Amino acid sequence: MKAKAILETILYGEDIPALRRFYEDVIGLEVRRELEGQFVFFHCGESMLLVFNPLTARTKPVSFTSAPPHGALGAGHVCFSASTKELEAWRKHLGGHGIAIEADFEWPGGGRSIYCRDPAGNSVEFAEPRIWGLPRRSLRNKKLVVASHNPGKVKEINELLGPFGVKAIPAASLGLPEPAETGSTFEANAALKSQAAAKASGMPALADDSGICVDALGGDPGVYSARWAGLAKDFALAMRNVEEKLQALGATAPEKRRAHFVSMLSVAWPDGHIENFEGQVHGTLVWPPRGKHGFGYDPMFLPEGRDMTFGEMDPDAKHEISHRAVAFRKLVDALF
Structure with missing residues (x-):
């Protein structure tokens, strides 16, 4: 068998309200579910971004499931797809919110990435899909x-x-x-x-x-x-x-x-x-x-x-x- 797609990505941070404000107000994601102090779930395209408080996620399952405990140490990472034009727009948008660009560079094989940090210190990347050689979207014959x-x-x-x-x-x-x-x-x-x-x-x-x-x-x-x-x-x-x-x-x-x-x-x-x-x-x-x-x-x-x-x-x-x-x-x- 072969997995078809990544359904969800998980990040961790203790200040759930600050993380909600960042991903909802700055990044523009739609909140799907939240449990105060424990987690907030966001919808992005065909995937979900789940943000958990590691202090609760490592010790007990969330209240409405029997999922096992989980967690991670140190900063996590998430990458959002962006076109060349969108990368410039993201730079300006993030700067307007007082968020510093940590890195901005072209990859040797082609494609550009920019990086910043969320309130929990997780690395947030915006990158062109071609950095991985992924096909661009095409409308030809559609x-x-x-x-x-x-x-x-x-x-x-x-x-x-x-x-x-x-x-x-x-x-x-x-x-x-x-x-x-x-x-x-x-x-x-x-x-x-x-x-x-x-x-x-x-x-x-x-x-x-x-x-x-x-x-x-x-x-x-x-x-x-x-x-x-x-x-x-x-x-x-x-x-x-x-x-x-x-x-x-x-x-x-x-x-x-x-x-x-x-x-x-x-x-x-x-x-x-x-x-x-x-x-x-x-x-x-x-x-x-x-x-x-x-x-x-x-x-x-x-x-x-x-x-x-x-x-x-x-x-x-x-x-x-x-x-x-x-x-x-x-x-x-x-x-x-």
């Missing part, structure tokens, strides 16, 4: 849920995924609800949608949160770009709203009508793993809108160095330069 109820967005994503043999399944065709976009950033909203779809479908899910940010409007409509179109998703109305606000500011010259599109792509797996990819394209806003292609604010957006709006470009021309195409190129580099 089924993928597209977590969007926007027909135009689903069509464009399908056109971008097609060359990689991906079978894209619209969330609506599976009867999946469209979660409320309660995040304050494109990344938060994209992750919310991809994780909900992956959990509900049991398949990898791709979500996009995108919008247009107008410099003269302080970045609005930004994450609220779709809301400016109202419940009827009337983007002609949304474009008029943008234009009226620009006119009220006297923003008629091109240099006062600068804007950029943002696309945040989020891919989530049922085990909780998630990867995000951002793309941007800069340009100016024209009035009246031009062209019948694309969707959303495309007819009023003129990309830098081009003489046609996104609404005037055919799909192939738009896919060469669009914000979503930029994000997709990053996604392809990482997952195909």
Whole structure:
């Protein structure tokens, strides 16, 4: 026989409340069970991290089981998987909590690790899976849920995924609800949608949160770009709203009508793993809108160095330069 996977990892520390705060508030793990002064159990992807007080674990079984006593002397070790981009994010996040990075280096065979300590002195590592030669996650020739109820967005994503043999399944065709976009950033909203779809479908899910940010409007409509179109998703109305606000500011010259599109792509797996990819394209806003292609604010957006709006470009021309195409190129580099 052959064991299939490691189900749980155990660490020890006497200050259970401090360890709970570290792994829940700093590392972001979900608490599954706790017994005051004895243990706290966390869920992480497809595994569990169990933290025990060695003073009680070595002498008696926990109250609800007949598991034998156990324990360890000295500092333990746990390693969390992280991509190259995530390692930088973890460095900043840990630093923001006043947690020192003990080591940061590249392994001779490739891959990087960073290390810190938890409140009990256990070694906590974040590392790229390639340090062990583990295969990276791939979406090639896989089924993928597209977590969007926007027909135009689903069509464009399908056109971008097609060359990689991906079978894209619209969330609506599976009867999946469209979660409320309660995040304050494109990344938060994209992750919310991809994780909900992956959990509900049991398949990898791709979500996009995108919008247009107008410099003269302080970045609005930004994450609220779709809301400016109202419940009827009337983007002609949304474009008029943008234009009226620009006119009220006297923003008629091109240099006062600068804007950029943002696309945040989020891919989530049922085990909780998630990867995000951002793309941007800069340009100016024209009035009246031009062209019948694309969707959303495309007819009023003129990309830098081009003489046609996104609404005037055919799909192939738009896919060469669009914000979503930029994000997709990053996604392809990482997952195909």
